[in-house]
Amino acid sequence: MDAVRNHTCHAFGDFEREAIYRAIFTRRDVRSHFQPDPIDDAVLARLLTAAHHAPSVGFMQPWNFIVIRDQARREAVRDLFLTARSQELPHIAEERQALYRKLRLEGICESALNLCITCDRRRSEGSPLGRWHNPQMDIFSTVCAVQNFWLAARAEGIGVGWVSILDADALKQLLGIPDHVVPVAYLCVGHVSEFAARPDLERKGWAPRLPLSDLIMSETYAGVGEDALKAAASASQG
């Protein structure tokens, strides 16, 4: 009983816990339904504070946040996207190219603002705690910041879309990003008229959601077992 009481005291209350799952399950990669209304500085500051409280390897905090509002610059980024999309198209299986062409994949000019979240690779120079074996850990930390931002944004009713179809070198040139800094995520951020009930790519038939129980392995890769957990996972996803 002591152990149970102890566990309970660190867990959130039911209502708070449900709020976390609500943010996680209703977060969307938003490409349409953006509204032009500006985002309050106080709200954007909260989202950036959430990002800044992401875990980071060696407490490196390798991120910077470039806020992009200028329409001409955004149009230039959209041009990079259009070029990149035309370069990516031939690598998509032929029978899926018609669907690919129809997908809406960015809201660069329609959203309230764009945000480029970068990773400064030099910030732990001299003492790379946790990065000697995997130098990519600083990039991973930056991705955790992106996800914190995204979930906080959902709670604030703000849509976020990650535009990955961009040539990184061209983007770096456009935003004056130095060599030692990586633009990890280019985000479209703004109020939206709706959050879709399901991911766009699921609704439009690009790919189905995989059954979670098929993704669980026991002890080793492809190891069988964890039947009770898999059953609970099937029920939980339901």
Add this chain to the structure above:
Amino acid sequence: MDAVRNHTCHAFGDFEREAIYRAIFTRRDVRSHFQPDPIDDAVLARLLTAAHHAPSVGFMQPWNFIVIRDQARREAVRDLFLTARSQELPHIAEERQALYRKLRLEGICESALNLCITCDRRRSEGSPLGRWHNPQMDIFSTVCAVQNFWLAARAEGIGVGWVSILDADALKQLLGIPDHVVPVAYLCVGHVSEFAARPDLERKGWAPRLPLSDLIMSETYAGVGEDALKAAASASQG
């Protein structure tokens, strides 16, 4: 007024929104205070469901979840950690090595279970939507799944620690992970007797938290401006 009403209807209520920030601000990279009590399958299933609802490039869902409970296997992973730490130590600045040696950096054997979250690079083979220019996007999606898992765990009162001081090839061999799959995160997961008020590395003087306002840039890298946002960020960080 219509716009305001519209914004409000997609935002969470104050109490729910505060719960999101509470999870984000009180989440810790846990290396100590783990308790041996098992995690209920229903709870672990909820955490994995949260991970599975992360954003993924091209709705690729590239992740798998290897649940590791066997003590002998965990001891073997800890041996990999000890070797890796001794390899990393000489690359840390000499004046910081004494502190580095004292840091507790893993809870592999003490936590209820370990979880390796992997990325299957082949899952979107044939139609790499969003990955032609940045093939790393599938790894980034997997990191988003890690962060979802981490935040949901905090809400459930479960501690999570990411062990990055490991040789990936040795870990792959130990867990039978095939060539085309990347072990993105090795996590220690379990009930804890406490969540620290601040990150360990901050409390122990490894590094201070950076002022958020110093990390915000306007329009281009190192671009000045966004003074109102920076003031709000300073106030928000508290």
